Amino acid sequence: MNAEQLEKTFQDKVDAEIRIEPRDWMPEAYRKTLIRQISQHAHSEIVGMLPEGNWITRAPSLRRKVALLAKVQDEAGHGLYLYSAAETLGVERETLIDEYLYGNAKYSSIFNYPTLNWADIGAIGWLVDGAAIMNQVPLCRCSYGPYARAMVRICKEESFHQRQGYEIMLTLCRGSEAQKAMAQDALNRWWWPSLMMFGPHDSDSPHSEQSMKWKIKRLSNDELRQRFVDVTVEQAHFLGIAIPDPDLRWNEERGHYDFGPINWAEFWDVVKGNGPCNRDRIRARRKAHEEGQWVRDAAMAYAEKRKARQTAAEAVASPTPVATYS
Amino acid sequence: MNLEPSHFEYLLRLADNALILGQRQSEWCGHGPVLEQDIALTNIALDQIGQARMLLAYAGKVEGKGRTEDALAFLRDAGEFRNLLLVEQPNEDWGYTILRQFFFDAFNFFLYQELCDSADAELAVIAQKAIKEITYHLRFSSEWVIRLGDGTGLSHRKMQEAVSDLWMYTGEMFLPDAIDEWAKDAGIGPSLQAIHVQWNARVREIFKEATLELPESGWMQQGGKQGIHTEHLGYILADMQFLQRAYPGLEW
Numbered sequence: 001m002n003a004e005q006l007e008k009t010f011q012d013k014v015d016a017e018i019r020i021e022p023r024d025w026m027p028e029a030y031r032k033t034l035i036r037q038i039s040q041h042a043h044s045e046i047v048g049m050l051p052e053g054n055w056i057t058r059a060p061s062l063r064r065k066v067a068l069l070a071k072v073q074d075e076a077g078h079g080l081y082l083y084s085a086a087e088t089l090g091v092e093r094e095t096l097i098d099e100y101l102y103g104n105a106k107y108s109s110i111f112n113y114p115t116l117n118w119a120d121i122g123a124i125g126w127l128v129d130g131a132a133i134m135n136q137v138p139l140c141r142c143s144y145g146p147y148a149r150a151m152v153r154i155c156k157e158e159s160f161h162q163r164q165g166y167e168i169m170l171t172l173c174r175g176s177e178a179q180k181a182m183a184q185d186a187l188n189r190w191w192w193p194s195l196m197m198f199g200p201h202d203s204d205s206p207h208s209e210q211s212m213k214w215k216i217k218r219l220s221n222d223e224l225r226q227r228f229v230d231v232t233v234e235q236a237h238f239l240g241i242a243i244p245d246p247d248l249r250w251n252e253e254r255g256h257y258d259f260g261p262i263n264w265a266e267f268w269d270v271v272k273g274n275g276p277c278n279r280d281r282i283r284a285r286r287k288a289h290e291e292g293q294w295v296r297d298a299a300m301a302y303a304e305k306r307k308a309r310q311t312a313a314e315a316v317a318s319p320t321p322v323a324t325y326s
Numbered sequence: 327m328n329l330e331p332s333h334f335e336y337l338l339r340l341a342d343n344a345l346i347l348g349q350r351q352s353e354w355c356g357h358g359p360v361l362e363q364d365i366a367l368t369n370i371a372l373d374q375i376g377q378a379r380m381l382l383a384y385a386g387k388v389e390g391k392g393r394t395e396d397a398l399a400f401l402r403d404a405g406e407f408r409n410l411l412l413v414e415q416p417n418e419d420w421g422y423t424i425l426r427q428f429f430f431d432a433f434n435f436f437l438y439q440e441l442c443d444s445a446d447a448e449l450a451v452i453a454q455k456a457i458k459e460i461t462y463h464l465r466f467s468s469e470w471v472i473r474l475g476d477g478t479g480l481s482h483r484k485m486q487e488a489v490s491d492l493w494m495y496t497g498e499m500f501l502p503d504a505i506d507e508w509a510k511d512a513g514i515g516p517s518l519q520a521i522h523v524q525w526n527a528r529v530r531e532i533f534k535e536a537t538l539e540l541p542e543s544g545w546m547q548q549g550g551k552q553g554i555h556t557e558h559l560g561y562i563l564a565d566m567q568f569l570q571r572a573y574p575g576l577e578w
Contacts, residue, residue: 046361049356053355053356056355057349057352057562058565058566058568058569059569060400060570060578061578062345062375062382062399065352065375066379069352069355069371069372069375072355073364073368073372076356076361076364077365080361083361118569171578172578175576175577175578176573178573179576284357287357288358288359291359291419292358292359292360292420293359294478294480294481294484295359295360295363295420295421295481296359297477297478297480297481298473298474298478298480299473299477301477301481302474302476302477305476
């Protein structure tokens with residue numbers, strides 16, 4: 001088959017909702033797009049451990065501490081599945097990690113915001129995981145098999161995290177004045193960055209159209225953002241805290257909430273590295289990576305020594321087995 | 327002799343070891359040397375905090391003053407904590423953390439094996455659940471001690487340094503005081519001398535494989551079990567107890 005035929009067979013499969021698997025032929029641009037998207041997602045899970053990890057040692061009860069530890073650990077697990085999914089496309093985890101620690105690879109900008117009070121842990125679960133779920137549920141039907149399958153498992157865990165986050169918010173909002181003020185403060189700071197998580201408006205989203213055609217992406221940024229707003233506004237009402245948007249109102253005609261303009265200048269600033277925590281996050285991840293080098297080297301050296309000893313032992317043992325020990 | 331406080335104190339020692347070591351390990355979450363090990367160490371932290379919760383809740387019940395697991399974890403000051411000095415030592419690096427874990431796991435493993443048959447039935451049930459976890463912890467930390475000890479020249483040197491720094495905190499584990507004697511006589515806890523023998527044998531075996539040298543038994547620090555701690559514990563508590571202290575009496 002020539003390239004054109006291959007491309008057509010590929011697109012026909014995608015159109016027929018047949019999953020693309022690692023050994024199948026795929027256009028180079030499809031492979032590159034997936035590597036970029038899956039690895040960005042993996043990096044986001046790993047960097048995302050930091051803002052929440054910030055409160056593990058200060059969690060206000062042992063039950064909350066255990067839940068938060070387990071949650072942050074789940075994120076490490078998500079990073080692991082996603083790096084594995086990316087590796088099926090012929091790229092090493094180590095290379096991908098180097099690209100975000102020392103190169104230009106991105107991760108979700110939301111994690112460049114700080115966690116300043118305990119309610120931030122609730123708000124992240126409720127809003128950030130909530131937005132992530134909106135983005136990720138459609139990815140369970142992504143045309144690339146390993147990514148879609150990783151997303152099924154991830155979405156299950158994310159929705160558990162989201163309920164947990166909302167439950168933290170609810171406890172605070174039913175608590176003292178100080179606790180309710182923490183919850184409001186967290187919502188004020190996390191609301192707009194959460195809306196930005198869906199990415200630029202459809203008209204400004206460079207990769208969207210091709211991704212839709214390849215069925216990597218199923219719904220547009222603006223559609224997903226609107227869904228998120230519609231669901232979340234009701235949840236905020238139930239909590240009794242106010243969404244920090246004076247333009248927010250129900251639009252009977254559209255059947256959706258209208259909301260105010262997003263500060264895209266801020267969004268791009270954070271993407272470019274000027275968010276409140278960009279430097280801290282990368283520094284923390286580099287530190288972990290660099291301080292872990294001797295550990296990784298030792299593990300590797302030990303594994304090799306062991307293998308060499310085994311081979312030597314087998315060489316001695318195999319020609320004339322004298323006795324067997326059990 | 328007032329038996330109740332001893333029983334409570336004995337349980338607190340077990341609980342505080344689990345809690346403070348769990349707290350220390352949880353500092354690693356998100357900062358581990360490899361993703362897989364970050365996950366593994368967090369598992370151990372989760373197990374240990376889980377054990378601490380069961381033990382603190384039970385200690386509170388034995389004390390009979392209505393203190394919950396959280397009241398005991400968040401509203402006691404350093405002098406009221408009964409954990410070993412070893413478990414409050416800082417993480418420093420992966421080697422220290424692993425070695426601290428190994429010294430403690432080897433002790434805890436033989437201790438909990440005995441506690442599974444404790445005359446205190448409720449403690450025995452907790453121990454039977456915990457021993458499965460502790461068995462895994464000991465395997466994990468033993469394997470890493472070997473890997474780092476017999477890894478590269480650098481890893482060997484780092485481990486040997488950690489051994490010389492942490493060794494002085496191991497003696498306290500086996501030094502019985504009146505409460506340990508009370509627990510042994512009541513059939514609640516084991517003889518610490520017997521545990522010491524088993525611990526020594528295991529540590530020797532693992533160190534041999536790890537090509538690490540045991541220090542000449544030198545001066546041993548002590549005091550944790552009686553509430554005289556190192557300077558580190560105050561900072562652990564300052565972090566851990568912050569919200570409960572700053573906003574007292576609330577639900578979270």
